[in-house]
Amino acid sequence: MANKSVLGLFIDENEAGDALSSLRKAKYQDNEFEVMTGTPYPHGTFGEAHPKLRLHRFPIFGAVIGFTVALIITVGTQLAYPLVTGGKPVLSIPPMLVIFYEMTLLFSVIVTVFGALFESRLPKIFMGAYDERIMTEGYIGVVVSVPIDRIPKAEQILKKSGAESTKRGWEE
């Protein structure tokens, strides 16, 4: 069954936190609801689950790729056409280090950015139930994404917890 989502909009942080507690009491799982805010809050402000990130691994992975690419570019191209210039060795380590350094860092940055998008679960094509006031006016959104038969109960919990308004949307 396709998931549908329902969004409750809160002004007060405590009410949004209460909504999460009530959802848990009503047997909604942590992966079925999410908080949305227009600014970062300290982790645990709403009693939400602590997201685990592995972002720090990505730069190391990128560095390995970058170093390998640099090795291929420098050693590979110089050996493919071994031209002696200025009486220097064809594979001259000090200038190759410059290319190694830059490529290692470049690929670390590129892979870290891809890692950041992956860890953010972006791009997200279907946004589900969402309200523009979350970003623009500082509202706190609590969105519940569950099969359609469990939506009315979730909506009721959100309203009971003090949601100023609720709205529904489709999930992917």
Add this chain to the structure above:
Amino acid sequence: MQEHQQLSDSEITEDLTAPVIRSARWFWSVVGSLGFIMLVGISGYIYELYSGLGVTGVQRPVYWGAYITNFVFWIGISHAGIMVSAILRLTQAEWKRPITRAAEVLTLFSLIAALSNIMFHVGRPWRIYWITPLPPIFIGFDFARGIWPNVRSPFVWDPVAVGTYLLSTILFVYTCLIPDIALVRDKVKAGPAKIIYSILALGFRGTPRQWKVQGTAPILLSALVLPIFVSVHSIVSWDFAVSIAVEGWHSTIFAPYFIIGAIHSGVSGVVTLMAGLLWLYKLDKYIKPDHFDAIGRLLVVVATIWFFALFLEWVYALYPLEDPEIALRNMQVSQPPWSYLFIVFLLTGFFIPVGAWLFKSVRRNPMWMFFTTILVNIGMWLERFLIIVPGLSRRTELSFNWGTYTPSLVEIGLVAFTFAFVICGVLVFARIFPLIPPFDIKEGMRFRHVIKIGKKNISAVVRE
């Protein structure tokens, strides 16, 4: 102590997205004027492409002139932008919030301006891809291309370093921009703009996971971009320093000297930009005298270290008592026009601005900071000119190698082009994306409180 004015999320959104939602009255006239300057510069470039480099002032033995000076200058400006942003992010300095984005954007456009100077300078720009290790299969039409780039040449290190820096900066700026693109997506009315912002925002919704990544990724990226920043100007300095033929260039102190010069010039560029934005967009609720004061104190330290590096560069050059080196230094300080330029360089690059920044009233005044930092960059442009041109036009034993250099109108036009491009680029960026990150300001506002100690109200920041 930072002055405090509590603002709501809606107020911050309105204030900081206003330039994105509607153009300021001055916007099109200013951008149009800058566009005209750029058009003049491009016309000169087309003329140069058609006629060859003979239309510039460069001639034997001065083969590097205004374009290379300008290249080094813009690379320098680009440095402090990202440095200020990265160091402030890494140290979690509270006063970073309104500054970081503008600094990063300045980096972005000044890097593009720097690279454009290389295009102006080379004789056959349509073969610029020769610096890339593209296999011949991709460029089968180019029969002249039979060999690979020479990785032992600084002219291959240079594009690799600058290219790495440009790509990293673009990715850095974009990653930090995603929440603000999402804000603008939610702020603009339905239409093509909303579709484009929606695509660029990638569906960002502000979940705890996404905010945690937004907190971690910029710090990680800062830690990666800082070593790139150090390497780029080192490599630019090695363009000169690895040449053993030119007195004044072959110096071991060039890498740190160029880096600290770049920081001096670039931090000054950031201050000029901050003061300009404050005036143009009326951002006095966000950019305060405290910010100018803090960055002004940083500038005093940076400028003093740079001046010490300049002093050391002269000591190292003169200590061996080699005749050609002494002749070059003598030419720089006692022969017009170099001597006049040298005096202007010292006064504008160090003595006038640093003397002024010692006064708190100057540091806290945006108008004074605007003018003094412009003076710094006049001085720093001249510094690069005085390294490059007198070094090449020096007098040697062979009198037919004597020569001098006067920039042509085409070169002056293209140097003006780069300045217009950077200003225009920043203004157009500010028309499309918020130049002060609203989410960062809102976060700062949430953690800031006024506490009462005795009879005094003190603004304090709570940190997790």
